[in-house]
Amino acid sequence: MQQVTVLIVDDNEVQRKVIEFNMAREGYAALGAGTIHDALLRISEHRPALVITDVMLPDGNGIELLERLMSLDPGLPVIVITAFGTIRMAVDAIKKGAYDYLTKPFEKEELSLVVRQALQGREQPQDTTRFGIIGESPAIKEILGIVQRIADADAPVLITGESGTGKEVVAQAIHAAGSRRGRPFVAINCAAIPADLLEAELFGYAKGAFTGALKDKEGRFAMADQGTLFLDEIGSMDIGLQPKLLRVLETGTVERLGDTGTMQINTRIVSATNADLRSLIRKGAFRDDLYYRLNVIPVNIPPLRERTEDIPLLARHFAAAYAHQGGLVISDEAMDRIVHHPWYGNVRELQNFIRRIAVFKGSGTIMLQDTAANLPEPVVPLEHQSSPAGESMDEAEKRMIVSALEKSGNNMSRAAQILKIPRHKLIYRMKKFGLKRPDKSA
Numbered sequence: 001m002q003q004v005t006v007l008i009v010d011d012n013e014v015q016r017k018v019i020e021f022n023m024a025r026e027g028y029a030a031l032g033a034g035t036i037h038d039a040l041l042r043i044s045e046h047r048p049a050l051v052i053t054d055v056m057l058p059d060g061n062g063i064e065l066l067e068r069l070m071s072l073d074p075g076l077p078v079i080v081i082t083a084f085g086t087i088r089m090a091v092d093a094i095k096k097g098a099y100d101y102l103t104k105p106f107e108k109e110e111l112s113l114v115v116r117q118a119l120q121g122r123e124q125p126q127d128t129t130r131f132g133i134i135g136e137s138p139a140i141k142e143i144l145g146i147v148q149r150i151a152d153a154d155a156p157v158l159i160t161g162e163s164g165t166g167k168e169v170v171a172q173a174i175h176a177a178g179s180r181r182g183r184p185f186v187a188i189n190c191a192a193i194p195a196d197l198l199e200a201e202l203f204g205y206a207k208g209a210f211t212g213a214l215k216d217k218e219g220r221f222a223m224a225d226q227g228t229l230f231l232d233e234i235g236s237m238d239i240g241l242q243p244k245l246l247r248v249l250e251t252g253t254v255e256r257l258g259d260t261g262t263m264q265i266n267t268r269i270v271s272a273t274n275a276d277l278r279s280l281i282r283k284g285a286f287r288d289d290l291y292y293r294l295n296v297i298p299v300n301i302p303p304l305r306e307r308t309e310d311i312p313l314l315a316r317h318f319a320a321a322y323a324h325q326g327g328l329v330i331s332d333e334a335m336d337r338i339v340h341h342p343w344y345g346n347v348r349e350l351q352n353f354i355r356r357i358a359v360f361k362g363s364g365t366i367m368l369q370d371t372a373a374n375l376p377e378p379v380v381p382l383e384h385q386s387s388p389a390g391e392s393m394d395e396a397e398k399r400m401i402v403s404a405l406e407k408s409g410n411n412m413s414r415a416a417q418i419l420k421i422p423r424h425k426l427i428y429r430m431k432k433f434g435l436k437r438p439d440k441s442a
């Protein structure tokens with residue numbers, strides 16, 4: 001049988017060697033690191049199944065390391081070792097996703113027990129939690145396979161899927177799985193920024209390039225050199241800006257605004273959209289030549305309702321992440337109800353739902369009645385929606401806007417994403433219907 005790898009992070013060498021020795025005696029492959037920096041290197045090389053970390057480290061603290069690890073792989077069990085009397089630190093660690101903590105001094109049997117439990121309690125086989133992508137449906141397994149295979153290629157990737165399906169998670173995974181991982185992952189949302197500003201953001205500019213260009217500014221392409229540039233909501237990119245992006249893809253060079261020289265860049269482009277680019281092409285809103293350039297490696301993430309096998313894993317994962325001390329589990333009836341919900345808002349909607357329950361309950365068991373009170377009304381996206389008889393277009397639109405705002409917790413950008421319209425359109429329509437903007441208090 002293959003040995004399970006355990007990483008021990010502690011700058012106190014004597015202490016670390018003792019733990020390494022004990023772990024090796026228990027049959028684990030024990031690795032050591034003395035700093036956060038070393039720990040991250042070791043993790044990317046060896047992908048340990050469990051991490052034990054001391055809190056005080058020379059280049060930061062164990063909680064920071066924990067946070068980094070949780071963002072890379074929320075399923076990775078991390079055991080934090082705290083000094084006697086720092087209970088607050090321990091509570092903080094648990095809140096941030098640590099599996100457990102041990103207070104110094106501890107018995108070696110105590111540690112062995114916690115390690116064994118953590119490795120057993122891991123909700124799913126290790127390979128399906130890689131890079132923070134949780135799921136065991138055929139679709140997710142296939143996506144994980146693609147991520148690993150394409151991580152070291154430089155070809156552009158286009159990720160498609162409904163809002164909240166995990167497009168950004170997959171983009172980050174592609175970056176984290178390949179040799180670019182030590183370099184920047186730079187994200188920009190093409191829907192959130194007006195066209196001229198987006199151009200300046202992407203390409204950067206020289207001082208004096210336009211009124212207001214008070215000093216040189218580095219563009220996102222350049223920032224992401226040797227790394228990955230994530231162009232989110234690419235379908236919203238202005239048609240006038242699209243040829244400029246196409247040129248970068250064709251030539252591998254960027255020109256800053258107001259600058260004559262060109263700069264060679266090696267930036268991997270990963271873009272994402274929840275819009276149907278082909279239909280945008282038919283409408284003349286998206287260039288087909290750009291589409292083919294971006295879509296060299298297509299990755300489609302199906303909606304959660306089409307991969308219900310993933311729902312229990314995700315629900316348990318979020319319950320564990322948001323639980324207060326003591327843990328939060330889900331009863332069978334509640335899980336059954338959750339699995340059968342349509343989740344039009346996909347993983348994000350499921351995540352918010354569990355978070356809401358965790359806020360009220362803290363810890364314990366999520367029962368059927370807890371789901372009833374917190375399950376969101378299914379908000380059916382525009383394209384699959386039919387209006388109640390007799391309702392006018394305006395009434396239907398207003399109802400959908402109100403419900404999207406409720407669902408997004410009054411977050412305008414999210415609401416716009418749910419409705420699949422640009423944010424400025426949402427603002428315009430809200431004005432038209434006399435709806436108050438939640439982000440502008442009177």
Ligand SMILES: Nc1ncnc2c1ncn2[C@@H]1O[C@H](COP(=O)(O)OP(=O)(O)OP(=O)(O)O)[C@@H](O)[C@H]1O
Pocket residue numbers: 132133134135161162163164165166167168169170274347348351417
């Ligand atoms: N497979 C997954 N495993 C773990 N967490 C996930 C997964 N898919 C999505 N999530 C979580 O769900 C939330 C939404 O994911 P993400 O932001 O990647 O979606 P998106 O497709 O980019 O959405 P949008 O179209 O609204 O931008 C995030 O908090 C993310 O961490």
Ligand SMILES: [Mg+2]
Pocket residue numbers: 167168232
């Ligand atoms: Mg996104």
